[in-house]
Amino acid sequence: MDILKVRDRVIFNPEKLKKVSLFDTENFFCDVYCFEPGQSQKVHSHDGSDKVYYVLEGRGKVTVGSEEKEMGPDEITIAPSGEDHGVVNHTQDKLVMLVFMAPKP
Numbered sequence: 001m002d003i004l005k006v007r008d009r010v011i012f013n014p015e016k017l018k019k020v021s022l023f024d025t026e027n028f029f030c031d032v033y034c035f036e037p038g039q040s041q042k043v044h045s046h047d048g049s050d051k052v053y054y055v056l057e058g059r060g061k062v063t064v065g066s067e068e069k070e071m072g073p074d075e076i077t078i079a080p081s082g083e084d085h086g087v088v089n090h091t092q093d094k095l096v097m098l099v100f101m102a103p104k105p
Contacts, residue, residue: 009022010034013034019031020032020033026104028101030099031098031099032097033099037089037091037092037094039089039095041088043086044085045079045083046082048103048105049102051078051085053077054097055096055097058095059093060091060097064077064085065083
């Protein structure tokens with residue numbers, strides 16, 4: 001059984017959003033997304049896969065469908081299959097999120 005300390009896996013890249021894989025199976029993935037201020041994940045969609053965003057630290061604007069809302073620590077949301085989704089770190093602080101997706105596209 002793998003047990004990981006999530007905060008030990010947090011890595012930032014000054015050039016672009018850093019995605020760090022925690023678990024990756026045939027059916028599922030769990031990543032840590034690390035955003036420097038101003039970095040983003042462009043709005044996109046996945047048919048047949050649901051994605052969950054959970055904020056560990058910082059604040060970010062999350063788009064799901066036609067809505068964009070600010071999320072902060074200990075808040076979670078889901079982007080159902082086929083819905084547009086994306087994230088923007090619009091603050092001057094770092095943003096760290098856990099991201100889960102199943103089934104894996």
